[in-house]
Amino acid sequence: MASSTKRIPxxxxxxxxxSIVLTLVAAWVALKSNLPTxxxxxxxxxxxxxxxxxxxxxxxxxxxxxSNNGHIPWNMMFHGFVAAAIVVAGSLFxxxxxx
Amino acid sequence: MSTxxxxxxxxxxxxxxxxxxxxxFWIFLAAEVVLFSTLFATYAVLFGxxxxxxxxxxxxxxxxxLIMTFLLLTSSFTCGIxxxxxxxxxxxxxxxWMVITLLLGLGFLGFEIYEFMHYTHEGxxxxxxxxxxxxxxxxxxxGLHVTLGIGWATLLIIQxxxxxxxxxxxxxxxxxxxxxHFLDVIWIFIFTxxxxxxxxx
Numbered sequence: 001m002a003s004s005t006k007r008i009p010x011x012x013x014x015x016x017x018x019s020i021v022l023t024l025v026a027a028w029v030a031l032k033s034n035l036p037t038x039x040x041x042x043x044x045x046x047x048x049x050x051x052x053x054x055x056x057x058x059x060x061x062x063x064x065x066x067s068n069n070g071h072i073p074w075n076m077m078f079h080g081f082v083a084a085a086i087v088v089a090g091s092l093f094x095x096x097x098x099x
Numbered sequence: 100m101s102t103x104x105x106x107x108x109x110x111x112x113x114x115x116x117x118x119x120x121x122x123x124f125w126i127f128l129a130a131e132v133v134l135f136s137t138l139f140a141t142y143a144v145l146f147g148x149x150x151x152x153x154x155x156x157x158x159x160x161x162x163x164x165l166i167m168t169f170l171l172l173t174s175s176f177t178c179g180i181x182x183x184x185x186x187x188x189x190x191x192x193x194x195x196w197m198v199i200t201l202l203l204g205l206g207f208l209g210f211e212i213y214e215f216m217h218y219t220h221e222g223x224x225x226x227x228x229x230x231x232x233x234x235x236x237x238x239x240x241x242g243l244h245v246t247l248g249i250g251w252a253t254l255l256i257i258q259x260x261x262x263x264x265x266x267x268x269x270x271x272x273x274x275x276x277x278x279x280h281f282l283d284v285i286w287i288f289i290f291t292x293x294x295x296x297x298x299x300x
Contacts, residue, residue: 009179009180009183012179012180012183016172016173016176016179019175020169023165023168023169023172023287023290026290026291026295027161027295030295030296030298030299031161031295031298037299037300040299041299041300044291044295045291045292047291048287048288048290048292052284052288055280055283055284056280056284058179059179059280060277060280060281072122072125073125076125076128077125077128077132080128080129080130080131081132084132084133084135084139085136087137087139088140088143091140092140092143095144096143096144
């Protein structure tokens with residue numbers, strides 16, 4: 001694959017800069033902006049998901065040719081995160097909202 | 100697959116054994132995602148149940164959490180650089196970048212221990228309320244993973260020094276890089292869902 005023979009790890013640098021920026025944006029939104037609390041929570045959780053995606057794709061070589069173009073890692077992570085979302089949302093639904 | 104691509108197949112993918120180990124590690128990571136999801140769910144459900152102990156918004160400090168986040172983000176980046184060097188067959192840069200990664204990881208752990216001690220002095224311990232129990236278990240499980248990762252990577256660096264880059268050792272280093280990046284993924288969610296939301300609400 002072309003990226004593994006490059007001298008400068010462009011993809012890693014882009015991923016690193018993006019994650020720093022996203023972290024700072026999330027911190028700013030949470031601590032300095034005057035948005036309503038619900039908007040802040042939804043917004044920063046969305047930023048976290050984007051940043052996790054950057055880690056997986058830019059750093060963890062998820063979509064490279066050797067891992068069947070990421071077929072298996074993608075499956076694993078997708079189903080892992082779906083199960084995680086069900087556990088967290090389901091627990092909140094039953095325990096907090098009283099069903 | 101053309102012959103051009105076959106020549107550039109990284110060492111860790113050259114044997115079926117290596118491919119299977121990497122596949123198995125992705126399955127492990129999916130299980131880890133679910134493990135942490137149970138801890139996040141416990142934390143979310145117990146949020147606000149602080150009894151007589153301090154509130155999270157009184158204790159969480161933006162500076163220390165941002166420092167910890169940048170330490171871990173940078174260590175994830177240097178770990179990626181180490182793998183980049185490994186794929187070019189350069190052993191020495193690989194070892195140097197892995198050592199930097201571990202030092203950053205140790206820095207992260209130091210700040211986390213300092214942070215936990217600070218909270219304990221302020222009256223928020225594992226026993227003081229349901230909220231703080233779930234907080235310490237969630238953040239502590241992540242810290243334990245970082246500790247294990249540091250020990251694991253140290254052993255691998257010794258192995259690389261002794262045996263050099265072979266399909267077996269490079270597959271092991273690739274797997275620990277996946278583990279290390281994964282810890283960063285979990286930390287992003289702890290940073291957001293625990294610290295930022297704890298400071299907002």
